[in-house]
Amino acid sequence: MKILKSSILFLPILFATHASAYLDLFTNMGEIYRTSSGSSWQLIANVGYTNGVSYKAVQGNVSYFLTENGIILRSTDNGHSWTGISAYPVSDAVDLLYSAIEGKYFLLTQSGDLYRGGQINSMSLVANLGGNALVAMTQEKRSGGGIGFYFAVTQMGDVYRSQDGGSTWSLVGNVGTTDVVALTAQTDTLQVMTHEGDLYRSTDRGATWTLWSTVSQVGAVALAADQNDVLFLALETGEVAEYTSGAWHWIGTISQVGVRGITTSVGSPTLGNEGESHEIERLQVMPNPTTHRVWVLVPPWMEGKLWQLLSLEGRFLQGGILGGGRESLDLENLRAGVYLLKVGPWTTKVVKQ
Numbered sequence: 001m002k003i004l005k006s007s008i009l010f011l012p013i014l015f016a017t018h019a020s021a022y023l024d025l026f027t028n029m030g031e032i033y034r035t036s037s038g039s040s041w042q043l044i045a046n047v048g049y050t051n052g053v054s055y056k057a058v059q060g061n062v063s064y065f066l067t068e069n070g071i072i073l074r075s076t077d078n079g080h081s082w083t084g085i086s087a088y089p090v091s092d093a094v095d096l097l098y099s100a101i102e103g104k105y106f107l108l109t110q111s112g113d114l115y116r117g118g119q120i121n122s123m124s125l126v127a128n129l130g131g132n133a134l135v136a137m138t139q140e141k142r143s144g145g146g147i148g149f150y151f152a153v154t155q156m157g158d159v160y161r162s163q164d165g166g167s168t169w170s171l172v173g174n175v176g177t178t179d180v181v182a183l184t185a186q187t188d189t190l191q192v193m194t195h196e197g198d199l200y201r202s203t204d205r206g207a208t209w210t211l212w213s214t215v216s217q218v219g220a221v222a223l224a225a226d227q228n229d230v231l232f233l234a235l236e237t238g239e240v241a242e243y244t245s246g247a248w249h250w251i252g253t254i255s256q257v258g259v260r261g262i263t264t265s266v267g268s269p270t271l272g273n274e275g276e277s278h279e280i281e282r283l284q285v286m287p288n289p290t291t292h293r294v295w296v297l298v299p300p301w302m303e304g305k306l307w308q309l310l311s312l313e314g315r316f317l318q319g320g321i322l323g324g325g326r327e328s329l330d331l332e333n334l335r336a337g338v339y340l341l342k343v344g345p346w347t348t349k350v351v352k353q
Helices: none
Strands: 023-027 031-035 042-046 052-059 062-067 071-075 083-087 093-099 104-109 113-117 124-128 134-139 150-154 158-162 170-174 180-186 189-194 198-202 210-214 220-225 231-235 239-244 247-253 259-264 293-298 306-310 316-321 325-330 337-343 346-352
Touching (some): 023 052, 093 134, 104 134, 134 180, 180 231, 189 220, 220 259
Parallel strands (some): 052 093
Antiparallel strands (some): 031 042, 052 062, 071 083, 104 113, 113 124, 150 158, 189 198, 220 231, 231 239, 239 247, 293 325, 306 316, 306 337
């Protein structure tokens, strides 16, 4: 491997043309990136806040952005410019939800407080779910139509359900894992994702859960389903995957660390795997843990790709270009600890003893 002599390395960002259906990512720096193809991304805005937790396209060109300390911003020009419209007395907001069928807005906090209202700038506290470490909420999508129940999940996998529009909640199940980061709804199905990329689903309104897929990647942070029930997920390092044809496929990357969330447009942004796309596989390194050197197994589609060794905080340490077969990476000069090895869309932990 040839070592790149650079302290910071970012791949170039490509620009996509505007389309009526799109997929957006937002980062912990307040940046919003958009794609309508999956193969190219455009930086369309910076909301001006670095503690965003939820971004939702609601209807037409109207979108909302929620910060951790309860500030809500609105965009009326399809996400390009943002204005603060309200602030709620919270310091641990985690999710914002809009129910089009009921015409109601919801704001959920980590401590379980739930705000609700017909106008986003006049929500009131209506309930506390009774759990701790809440991470997300959603409304079910029923195949027969009608008003779906509301669901929320904690980091520890507890699932809460409301049958009366969010006024009262009951604990109905547990996912069976302890690192939940996301919750979304497909038709008659709920989906939960963990930070390690495991996906669980429930078809009985949250009572029982089945592990059905894993992307075998480090740092999964966001999950969304479009109007056609196509699933998208994002890693904190900027890679995005789409579930089509019975498998997860990488569809693009913004080549930035610090991704916090993902949202789909009001239309259906199914991207169809444009550009380079491969089924997700685990990046194989051995031995791991190691005392000084690891070997990277390089399948044909990884050849010629850039590799980066990053700290857990995303700081660039080493980099190079992969050849074929098997490549070695020397960690002898690094302190003992955990590092991230990133090759294109693949990321895995490397432990130096």
